[in-house]
Amino acid sequence: MKKNVLIIGAGGVAQVVAHKCAQNNDVLGDLHIASRTKSKCDAIIESVHEKKALKQPGVFEAHALDALDIEATKALIEKTGVQIVINVGTAFLNMSVLRACMDTGVAYIDTAIHEEPGKICETPPWYANYEWKHADECKEKGITAILGAGFDPGVVNAYARLAKDEYLDKVTEIDIVDINAGSHGKYFATNFDPEINFREFTGVVYSWQKGQWQTNQMFEIGKEYDLPVVGKRKAYLCGHDEVHSLAKNMEGADVRFWMGFGDHYINVFTVLKNIGLLSEKPVKTAEGLEVVPLKVVKACLPDPASLAPNYEGKTCIGDFVKGIKDGKEHEVFIYNVADHKEAYEEVGSQGISYTAGVPAVAAAMMVANGEWDVKQMANVEELPPKPFLETLGRIGLSTWIRENGQERALFA
Amino acid sequence: MKKNVLIIGAGGVAQVVAHKCAQNNDVLGDLHIASRTKSKCDAIIESVHEKKALKQPGVFEAHALDALDIEATKALIEKTGVQIVINVGTAFLNMSVLRACMDTGVAYIDTAIHEEPGKICETPPWYANYEWKHADECKEKGITAILGAGFDPGVVNAYARLAKDEYLDKVTEIDIVDINAGSHGKYFATNFDPEINFREFTGVVYSWQKGQWQTNQMFEIGKEYDLPVVGKRKAYLCGHDEVHSLAKNMEGADVRFWMGFGDHYINVFTVLKNIGLLSEKPVKTAEGLEVVPLKVVKACLPDPASLAPNYEGKTCIGDFVKGIKDGKEHEVFIYNVADHKEAYEEVGSQGISYTAGVPAVAAAMMVANGEWDVKQMANVEELPPKPFLETLGRIGLSTWIRENGQERALFA
Structure with missing residues (x-):
């Protein structure tokens, strides 16, 4: 079943994610992209159209969003009717965006661990400091949350x-x-x-x-x-x-x-x-x-x-x-x-952004087709690797x- | 004749100037020091007293001053009754402090060329860009202004x-x-x-x-x-x-x-x-x-x-x-x-501050004893070098x- 996607972020990785989502919008559905600076999102969508990246005619809309604002993020998720959020904004956003996904019942995918602006290289256990604290709630609510689905981690x-x-x-x-x-x-x-x-x-x-x-x-x-x-x-x-x-x-x-x-x-x-x-x-x-x-x-x-x-x-x-x-x-x-x-x-985009962005889209495709729609929080090594790597092989890595x-x- | 001195600045060079003025307050007179942060001036005066640097009992007072504020600088010059200003604040202050000295009729000494915050390494002629434009006015008003009286220049x-x-x-x-x-x-x-x-x-x-x-x-x-x-x-x-x-x-x-x-x-x-x-x-x-x-x-x-x-x-x-x-x-x-x-x-202070600060005090002593009180603007090479170098030899360089x-x- 096709699932609509909201991409959060408008940097180099978001550019890759946007193009790859467009190239696979037969598996994914309507596409949306949001960041603090809407003009960056507009530029990404323009480049998608320039490359004629959309596999089939479809929606791709830009939005201005401060993703630290949980209520604004929830409102955008609801307004756009997306079922998957790919968070490729700064790592400072993870906890806010995850919260918005849990509250609205949509799937969450990111590519890097959460960071707090004031703390550098926190003491391990890193995931347990932030993300894993919400694992029980994800399971209860049946939220698919895939952590670190870039290249490394991912x-x-x-x-x-x-x-x-x-x-x-x-x-x-x-x-x-x-x-x-x-x-x-x-x-x-x-x-x-x-x-x-x-x-x-x-x-x-x-x-x-x-x-x-x-x-x-x-x-x-x-x-x-x-x-x-x-x-x-x-x-x-x-x-x-x-x-x-x-x-x-x-x-x-x-x-x-x-x-x-x-x-x-x-x-x-x-x-x-x-x-x-x-x-x-x-x-x-x-x-x-x-x-x-x-x-x-x-x-x-x-x-x-x-x-x-x-x-x-x-x-x-x-x-x-x-x-x-x-x-x-x-x-x-x-x-x-x-x-x-x-x-x-x-x-x-350059290769570093490419290797980080393509896997997040593969993960979204796996959520859309159900193979990774596990209704709980998971790191990538907890999920079946072969369909993911097969998909990646098909879409560029x-x-x-x-x-x-x-x-x-x-x-x- | 003794002349009272106002030191502007409270960095490493000002520290040296303060100590050397104190050590020679039989030639110089009442001493004052001013900077944006008065506590830095207080600390310098405290160190002068700790080292018992004052040659003879005398005044040494601290003041808060934004030396970019010409009227405030003029008011301080008038209130303290100084006859010589030694400007060892940032080089951005030169034009303001010189203006205050010309308006109040007191001698001016600095150790570095004027700089404008927004312009780096301006095209020569450097002195002619700023200081020398005021040479005629200094001559008319009989103002002694000694430019670049540190070590290099000086x-x-x-x-x-x-x-x-x-x-x-x-x-x-x-x-x-x-x-x-x-x-x-x-x-x-x-x-x-x-x-x-x-x-x-x-x-x-x-x-x-x-x-x-x-x-x-x-x-x-x-x-x-x-x-x-x-x-x-x-x-x-x-x-x-x-x-x-x-x-x-x-x-x-x-x-x-x-x-x-x-x-x-x-x-x-x-x-x-x-x-x-x-x-x-x-x-x-x-x-x-x-x-x-x-x-x-x-x-x-x-x-x-x-x-x-x-x-x-x-x-x-x-x-x-x-x-x-x-x-x-x-x-x-x-x-x-x-x-x-x-x-x-x-x-x-360390040696770099020492070599920059001691000459400014020697210059002030030469102005006080009349040998360099030339009633015009001058760079150091325009003034008799021997009495200056003799004084320097006596006071530390x-x-x-x-x-x-x-x-x-x-x-x-």
Whole structure:
């Protein structure tokens, strides 16, 4: 059954979600997009029409919305008659938008964990700090709420589940590796909201090892990976949303997240952080103006969406999953390779936005067709991975595996 | 005759000026200090009393003043009955304070060229853009206004004049070199107001060569100098106030200014500049707040005054002056070496503030004793250098010369 969709947000990921929803509006139904700045939504819809992305004639409307305003969000959900909300606005909105969905009885999908503006890299358990507190209410009311349905978290959770279901008898280690081997040609830019990007890396690094949280400093532990297509790349241990949910849902396995960084990124990050410019806490200028340094850094940096036209190169994101198979140690690497230029040509966004946005639409399609309409809150690894990865393969993100030194496509 | 002094400003340089005025209140008279934040003035006066710096019993009062408010400044000058104003507030105040002095008939001394908040590294002629426009009025009214009476500009101007008067028949090249070989132990800090510090280096670099302005980029032209005490140090061609006045007052000579920078400073500066964080032009945050990035960087960096307690090492600032003597090429290096720790022990400030503040007090003493009370506007190189350098030698900054490979004290 077709389900109408409301997209919240109007950044690079929302652009991808809008295009992919349009391309699949035979499965989804009427489309709506809302953000604080309506003109951004208008521009996205215009680009959808320019690319003739709507698979069949259909509604696609823009709305102005402050999604922190729960009542306004509920009113928009009711006015538009949507059954699914895809929240790809800033991570500060999650709790408000989820509340609005629970109150109106519609499905909720997001791509990143909730954050409070004043708190950076909170102490785990992250999902349990916010989202999971509403799990019981979702179950009672029969609300489908799919958490972290981007690429990482999201697809990488499905990869872990797939490895457990199909390739290993027992999982002992999950190492998620996220490498962007692309180049945007700017002096410095982040690939998604700088505020969220930097906040990920300014606090303590948490990983789940030997049944407990281990803490490290950012850039303390680095490792060179040799990956398909992108080759040898240095990645660093970071905290990340999915480390928490996988630690719980893949009991007995160590869970680590590794992000690739070049020396230039690390240098810029280190300078900004050490000076205090990545702080979420307000400082007062000599003139008495209170201002959050991180928000000023964000205002100075290129809009991630603006990087797309000149972005070149590829991303490789996947899971090294290690464990026991037929009594012997075994490891698989399940991954995707995406291309910045191809993403831009298809939907007008760069590859990082593409890999984050397409899975949210696949999840919406799974909710619409019932396969993931589970009437409760779920992280992606709790849901059947194969139909999701099959859908992703069809709509733009193929899944590959490297096993016993051989690489082959699983869902393409 | 004793003359009462009003110090404007309450930063690191003002701290030095306050202590040195106190130490010489037999030549100067009643002392007053004013800034926007009166508590900073109170703290400075407290430190003066702690060090028992007043040479003889005398007045030292604190006042709250927005020195951009000309009428308020005039009222304070009249109420306190001062005859000399030492302006060591931000360089944005010069024109307002000078106006107040001209209207009330008192002497004016500053240590840096006027700046307008919205304009960075204006096109030369710098002094002619602002200060020198008031030269005729000063002359008519008999106002003594001594411009740039810090170390550089200031003492280095006197060094150039001394070289011309005493060591060369004709001056062909003046290379002012400013090396801070000290260490404050912080990740990053500027030695004086970060806003003024960075503004010096974000624009085009101007030097005076072959009778015209030459333009370069910052850090484009570097040179290793081998200097007394501090040894081999890399310095870079920069624009600086005194290049302009010396170009005019030392006709026929090339004038260049070289500032020492370590690789770490250059890296931090480059990152901040390339990202746009050193811009004086407001940006708008996603929340709609208009803010000048440079002012936020300033708010994040350590207060220069706070560096003093742990500052170690020495500065070396001087002039390489080249020309013709008895028909042959000849060069002298006239310089001072200052020590951060000694400065802190004496006046509670680091060496950079010390070298900037002591000369302004020497200038005030010269105005008080009549030797520099010239009843007109003047840059330091237009005034007799020897009594000024003698005074400086007595009150804390000795002058040395390296000539024919030998170093010796001139005024110590």
